[in-house]
Amino acid sequence: MCLAIPGKIESFVENSDPKMGTVNFGGIRKTVCMEMLPEANVNDYVIVHVGFAISIIDEEEAKETLRMLSEAGELKRDLGE
Amino acid sequence: MKYLDEYRDPLKAKILSEKIHAITTKPWTIMEICGGQTHSIVKSGLEKLLPASLSIVHGPGCPVCVTPLEMIEKAIMIALKPNVIFTSFGDMLRVPGNSTDLLHVKANGGDVRIVYSPLDAVAIAQKNPEKEVVFFAVGFETTAPANAAAVWQAQKLNLKNFSILCSHVLVPPAIEGLLSSHQNRVQGFLAAGHVCTIMGYEEYEPLAKKYNVPIVVTGFEPVDILHGILMLVTQLEAGRHDVENQYSRIVKRKGNRSAQEMIFNVFEISHRSWRGIGEIPKSGYRLKDEFTRFDAERKFDLGAVAAMEPPQCIAGNILRGLNKPHECSVFGTQCTPEHPLGAPMVSSEGACAAYYHYRK
Numbered sequence: 001m002c003l004a005i006p007g008k009i010e011s012f013v014e015n016s017d018p019k020m021g022t023v024n025f026g027g028i029r030k031t032v033c034m035e036m037l038p039e040a041n042v043n044d045y046v047i048v049h050v051g052f053a054i055s056i057i058d059e060e061e062a063k064e065t066l067r068m069l070s071e072a073g074e075l076k077r078d079l080g081e
Numbered sequence: 082m083k084y085l086d087e088y089r090d091p092l093k094a095k096i097l098s099e100k101i102h103a104i105t106t107k108p109w110t111i112m113e114i115c116g117g118q119t120h121s122i123v124k125s126g127l128e129k130l131l132p133a134s135l136s137i138v139h140g141p142g143c144p145v146c147v148t149p150l151e152m153i154e155k156a157i158m159i160a161l162k163p164n165v166i167f168t169s170f171g172d173m174l175r176v177p178g179n180s181t182d183l184l185h186v187k188a189n190g191g192d193v194r195i196v197y198s199p200l201d202a203v204a205i206a207q208k209n210p211e212k213e214v215v216f217f218a219v220g221f222e223t224t225a226p227a228n229a230a231a232v233w234q235a236q237k238l239n240l241k242n243f244s245i246l247c248s249h250v251l252v253p254p255a256i257e258g259l260l261s262s263h264q265n266r267v268q269g270f271l272a273a274g275h276v277c278t279i280m281g282y283e284e285y286e287p288l289a290k291k292y293n294v295p296i297v298v299t300g301f302e303p304v305d306i307l308h309g310i311l312m313l314v315t316q317l318e319a320g321r322h323d324v325e326n327q328y329s330r331i332v333k334r335k336g337n338r339s340a341q342e343m344i345f346n347v348f349e350i351s352h353r354s355w356r357g358i359g360e361i362p363k364s365g366y367r368l369k370d371e372f373t374r375f376d377a378e379r380k381f382d383l384g385a386v387a388a389m390e391p392p393q394c395i396a397g398n399i400l401r402g403l404n405k406p407h408e409c410s411v412f413g414t415q416c417t418p419e420h421p422l423g424a425p426m427v428s429s430e431g432a433c434a435a436y437y438h439y440r441k
């Protein structure tokens with residue numbers, strides 16, 4: 001039930017209360033509540049749970065984790081495995 | 082999809098699996114707390130990628146599974162009332178009460194509606210001023226700000242016909258409950274990433290210290306989970322017991338302040354009883370005094386409700402990591418997802434249902 005999925009903020013709904021925005025989840029758009037992320041901007045990736053955006057995805061951290069994992073992968077290929 | 086596909090990549094999973102094999106020298110028992118992680122582990126067959134000496138047990142982190150039977154009974158009693166629209170997340174509808182479930186109430190003409198968001202329930206209340214609209218507010222910390230925001234919004238709109246049946250539970254007191262039991266055999270935890278998205282992970286630091294257990298905040302995709310397990314085993318093998326964060330792209334140490342504020346605008350900490358486990362002190366939320374007019378239990382004056390657990394069901398042991406689903410005598414025979422005896426067979430995040438669907 002704690003499922004939360006990533007999507008990209010496309011726009012904010014003007015004068016909405018609570019503050020709402022349109023988030024694109026791989027082609028499917030939904031209007032979600034932005035009240036928990038006052039600092040979010042258009043084009044930010046966020047994760048959404050039960051209609052609420054709850055966190056902005058940190059691109060740098062994501063890249064860093066993936067870089068670590070793929071470095072390990074290249075090492076394996078170099079070793080001919 | 083960006084931020085999903087990368088974490089489902091079989092090559093990355095394979096590399097992580099090999100690393101875990103390479104560093105594991107002793108038998109370890111670790112627990113994932115969250116039902117979403119249980120589902121992901123069982124569905125993607127992660128246990129097959131792990132050393133046989135590494136035992137993964139499934140924790141109490143499925144809100145559907147730990148909502149007390151008394152609450153399910155209360156939900157059914159409210160939904161049966163003539164002037165009520167009962168709203169809920171879909172997973173709660175099939176949980177069996179003593180004689181029926183919400184889905185049957187709906188099939189027999191009750192106005193029971195599945196909502197995606199608690200704000201949808203508020204909108205239904207706005208549109209139907211002549212009806213009482215009740216929302217079944219269950220969930221962990223992840224869901225609490227959304228449920229709080231619904232009450233907050235109803236107050237702002239001055240709605241008199243909206244209330245919640247509140248059964249909110251918290252993760253850290255449940256971990257403490259498990260660790261302080263003499264039966265405990267869990268040596269390390271994967272903490273639930275989305276719970277920590279809201280609350281951060283400072284609360285886990287004293288627990289790791291007090292009980293000498295490493296805790297790794299972990300995401301939900303297979304690569305995340307294997308990465309979390311690798312971090313956990315690395316700590317166990319080195320004799321460390323720190324709180325670490327695998328899910329750093331989403332989770333910050335202090336969590337989401339705005340969400341926490343929203344929770345504590347509306348809720349306060351209370352004792353909660355957990356299905357299969359019993360009462361755990363300070364393990365949930367209830368509405369603050371100034372919001373009691375949104376409390377469905379008061380509004381409908383339900384009083385104490387008796388509920389009987391089916392005697393064969395060992396859900397309590399499963400939720401504490403003492404047994405696995407296939408060790409239950411009625412698993413897959415008298416108890417199936419079509420005819421569940423206990424909540425872990427109902428929810429797709431319940432350990433029994435996950436085993437039934439993916440391990441048969």
Ligand code: SF4
Nearest residue numbers: 394395409416423433
């Ligand atoms: S298989 Fe069914 S009866 Fe057995 S523990 Fe799971 S839910 Fe309970």
